[in-house]
Amino acid sequence: MPPSQPMHRFRVGDPVQVERANPLGNPRTPRYIRGKNGVVTVLHGSIVNPIDHHGVYPPLCSVLFRVRDVFGGSSDDTLSIDLHEDWLKPASPSR
Amino acid sequence: MAQVHSTQAHSHMHDFEGHVEAVEADLEYWRTKRLEPRLIQLHRRGVLTFYYLVRTAAARPVVSMTAVAQDTEARIRALEDGLDDYIRGIGLVSLDGPGYPSVIEDTRKERGDYDDFFRIAKPSHDGTLEERITRLEHQLGEYQYLLDVFTRALLDKGVLTMEAIEQQRAFLTGRGAWHGARIVARAWVDPVFKQALLTKGREAVRELNIPPGRLGKLGVAENTPTLHNIVVCTLCSCYPHDLLGDPPWWYRDDSYKARIVRDARGMLAERFNLRLPDHVEVRVHDSTSDVRWMVLPCRPAGTDGWSEEQLARLVTIESLVGTAPAVEPAALPQGGR
Numbered sequence: 001m002p003p004s005q006p007m008h009r010f011r012v013g014d015p016v017q018v019e020r021a022n023p024l025g026n027p028r029t030p031r032y033i034r035g036k037n038g039v040v041t042v043l044h045g046s047i048v049n050p051i052d053h054h055g056v057y058p059p060l061c062s063v064l065f066r067v068r069d070v071f072g073g074s075s076d077d078t079l080s081i082d083l084h085e086d087w088l089k090p091a092s093p094s095r
Numbered sequence: 096m097a098q099v100h101s102t103q104a105h106s107h108m109h110d111f112e113g114h115v116e117a118v119e120a121d122l123e124y125w126r127t128k129r130l131e132p133r134l135i136q137l138h139r140r141g142v143l144t145f146y147y148l149v150r151t152a153a154a155r156p157v158v159s160m161t162a163v164a165q166d167t168e169a170r171i172r173a174l175e176d177g178l179d180d181y182i183r184g185i186g187l188v189s190l191d192g193p194g195y196p197s198v199i200e201d202t203r204k205e206r207g208d209y210d211d212f213f214r215i216a217k218p219s220h221d222g223t224l225e226e227r228i229t230r231l232e233h234q235l236g237e238y239q240y241l242l243d244v245f246t247r248a249l250l251d252k253g254v255l256t257m258e259a260i261e262q263q264r265a266f267l268t269g270r271g272a273w274h275g276a277r278i279v280a281r282a283w284v285d286p287v288f289k290q291a292l293l294t295k296g297r298e299a300v301r302e303l304n305i306p307p308g309r310l311g312k313l314g315v316a317e318n319t320p321t322l323h324n325i326v327v328c329t330l331c332s333c334y335p336h337d338l339l340g341d342p343p344w345w346y347r348d349d350s351y352k353a354r355i356v357r358d359a360r361g362m363l364a365e366r367f368n369l370r371l372p373d374h375v376e377v378r379v380h381d382s383t384s385d386v387r388w389m390v391l392p393c394r395p396a397g398t399d400g401w402s403e404e405q406l407a408r409l410v411t412i413e414s415l416v417g418t419a420p421a422v423e424p425a426a427l428p429q430g431g432r
Contacts, residue, residue, distance in 0.1 A: 027209040028383045030329045032356065044386055049311045052384040053200035060385050062314075064378075071357050077377040079356060080316075082386050 007046070008059045009085055014040045016063060017091040018083065028057075029087045033079075037091050038065035041080065058085045114171050115227050118178055119220045121344045122231065125178075126238050127215040128347070129185050132206035134245060142195050143245075143252055151248040170228050177235045184242050186267050192254045199384065208331040274305050275339040275389060276410035279421070280403040283394040292391070293317060297338060308337030314388040316380055316417070323371055325363075325379045325417035326388045327355050334416075335387040343412055355379055367418040390417040397424045 010016060020035045042062035063083050067075040108114055137143040191197050207214035218234070220227060249255040278300055282289040291299035296313035307313075313335050316324035328334065332347040345351045354362045359377045363369040371377060380388045392414040398406060408427065413419035 028330060030356075030381060032329075033381075044312060047312055047385040049385050051199060051309060052311060054198055057385070060383065062380075062386070067357070067359075075358075075360070077360060077379075079379050079381060081381045082314075082383045084383075 008043045008061070010040045010043070010061060010088065010090075012040055012043060015091040015093045016040055016061075016088040018063075019087050019089060029083055030081065032070060033065065033081055033083075036065055036070050038063040038069075038079075038081070040064075040088075044082070060084050061088065063088070108168050108171065111167060111171060111224055114175070115224060115231070116220070117344060118171070118174050118231055119227070120348050122178055122181070122235065122238065123217045124344075124347050125182055125185055127217055128206050129189065130238070130242060130245070131215050132202065133189065134241075136197065136202065136205050137195075137254075140195060142192070143248055143254055147252060148244055148248050151251060152244045155244060155247060167224070167228070170232070174228065174231050174235060177239065181235065181239055181242060183267070184239070184246065187260050187263050188242075188246050188249055188255065190255055190259055190263055194254075203331050273340075273407070274300070274303075275412070275415045276407035277303055277305065277403070278389075279391060279410045279415070280406035282391055283406055284403055289317075289391075297335070300338065305338070308335065310335060310337045311383075311385045311387050313338065314380070314382070314386040315391050316378070316388055317391040318393045318417075318420075320393070321374060322376050322378060323417065324388075324390045325355060325359055325377065326382065326390060327352055327379060328382045329353075329356060331384070333382050333384045333387050335389055339389060339415060340412070342416055343418075346416060356381060363418060367413070369419060389415050392417075392421040395421050395423050 015037065016039070017037050018029065018033050018035060040061045041064045044060040044062070046056055046059050048056055060082055061084075062080050065079045065081065067073065067077045067079055070079060134143075134145075134148070138145050203209060205213060218230075220230075222230070246260075250257065250260075278292065281303060282292050288299060288302065293315050296315060297307040300307050311333075316326070318324055326334070327346075329352045332342070334342045334346060336342065351362075356379055359379050360371060363371065363377070382388050392410065394406070395409055398409070409422040409424070411419060411422060414421045
């Protein structure tokens with residue numbers, strides 16, 4: 001299934017912040033990541049997936065976070081989370 | 096549930112508690128997430144009401160369990176077999192009739208994936224090993240009975256037909272982790288295929304005569320000497336199971352979901368006995384149902400010149416999720432090549 005032609009607001013490498021409240025009622029964003037900062041790594045386009053859900057959600061991005069930015073601590077490990085763009089807003093580059 | 100190539104199928108059980116804990120977790124997952132929300136859903140929609148179930152049950156007396164084995168290991172094995180039957184049975188009736196197509200999103204909502212309020216309560220699992228086994232034997236009997244009644248009622252009411260169930264049985268047995276193993280083996284030997292797999296996902300698997308499936312997009316996370324990938328779905332349990340078969344049972348378990356995102360390195364070491372050097376970055380992929388991820392493990396050393404068939408034997412379902420590397424050649428059973 002080829003993703004439809006992307007209408008992404010973001011580009012690979014963009015720093016983004018995850019919204020705390022969901023503007024459209026799409027629940028598919030884990031709570032622990034809300035309000036956190038990451039970097040867009042993959043643009044997936046708008047994925048048509050009628051087996052799983054009714055509507056077509058906004059374009060989907062993989063966003064890379066550092067575990068320490070999400071949960072604290074000193075780990076250099078990372079989290080890659082797939083997020084719909086209505087959950088994302090531009091952020092200033094971290095540090 | 097089994098590994099692709101279990102080398103321990105007939106060995107003795109060493110960790111009774113671990114086996115019992117696994118049965119408890121898996122049994123409750125299937126009951127509270129897969130079977131009972133469906134009963135409620137069908138009742139709510141008037142497709143199959145509780146009253147119809149009760150009438151069906153009245154015509155089907157409870158069959159008491161056959162003689163229970165005395166020996167602890169045999170009892171646990173019987174529980175594991177019973178659990179497998181239960182899971183298979185739920186898979187067979189997890190079908191939509193033509194008159195009431197359901198969308199997975201609704202199912203997830205109704206079973207509480209998005210909102211704890213809707214979750215069905217699970218019993219506690221305290222007590223001694225003996226008490227836990229006895230409790231499981233009782234629960235499994237009750238759960239299986241409800242499943243039997245439900246299946247009978249679906250057929251009696253004409254919601255499902257035997258033909259549809261047999262088709263589902265054929266579908267469920269035909270798919271499996273072997274697909275994943277073949278995909279990985281091809282990617283190890285064929286750089287063009289690997290590139291197509293990484294960029295186009297499930298479209299690429301057709302050349303292996305594997306049906307690509309339709310569950311969203313397939314994401315492939317490639318391990319390298321400096322990057323180790325792991326897959327989880329913390330919101331529900333998304334996995335490319337239409338393509339790869341079922342993930343390991345604990346993939347759906349809350350204890351895995353909760354810790355793996357916070358402390359993957361610690362969890363790999365302690366629970367999965369996989370210790371990664373500091374220079375290897377650990378990256379956890381938390382997926383939505385739109386992109387379902389698999390890990391492409393590193394090809395083990397010492398496999399030069401191996402055929403795809405031989406290489407595929409090194410790939411386990413754990414390695415597809417990223418909690419284990421591919422099997423080292425030396426660890427294959429004698430004659431494994």
